Amino acid sequence: MVKIAITESEKEAKANKIKMVALDLFANRGYHQTTMSDIATVAGMGRGTLYWYFPAKEKLFIAALYHELEQMLTESKALAAKKLSPLDKLSLVMEELPRLLAKHGNLVRSLFQMGSEEYNKIQQQIETAWQQLNRQDHSLLTEIIKEGIAQNVFRPVDPAKAAATLIAFIDGLFYHWLFGFSQLESGGVEVARDIILQGLLYLDKPAGNK
Secondary structure, three states, X not given: OOOOOOOHHHHHHHHHHHHHHHHHHHHHHOOOOOOHHHHHHHHOOOHHHHXXXXXXXXXXXXXXXXXXXXXXXXXXXXHHHOOOOHHHHHXXXXXXXXXXXXHHHHHHHHHHOOOHHHHHHHHXXXXXXXXXXXXXXXXXXXXXXXXXXXXXXXOOOOXXXXXXXXXXXXXXXXXXXXXXXXXXXXXXXXXXXXXXXXXXXXXXXXXXXX
């Protein structure tokens, strides 16, 4: 007989554990290389219990993806609430890029391993998740840039358009790395950060530049 959690909080805790285990396996092994049996084993439960929570692998994949999205949104809100200068906040956003590449690169690659029929089943959910994250990132960057302009740290640009440009820039770096066109190591990220901070948003040119 399959033993399930009794209270709602226990159910939620176990479901979150499954999602975290699944996300890690999908990210490191890929979608097709990860089986429900693998997930059950690593999560320390029987397959029957796993299927009681998530009846299909694609449903678990989406649930894990949304769980990670919620974590990223929480982190973004925490960053926005920090008592830091706009420049420091924007620097932190750029410093997050290597971590995001390491954490999500293989997860995104796993999407490309799906067949068209599999992907079509979850396409709408995936697009909705990315759109939600994009809106949150755009809102966060817009507010940071507005704050920087008000403090005469950043040039007087359109905050929303500048935020959209930064997102496109960061996304470009991510996909350039994702498809193997280049190795985006820490030094490359520092160069990208300097291009943004010194070339696009500083009110005045850094000392020494003419």
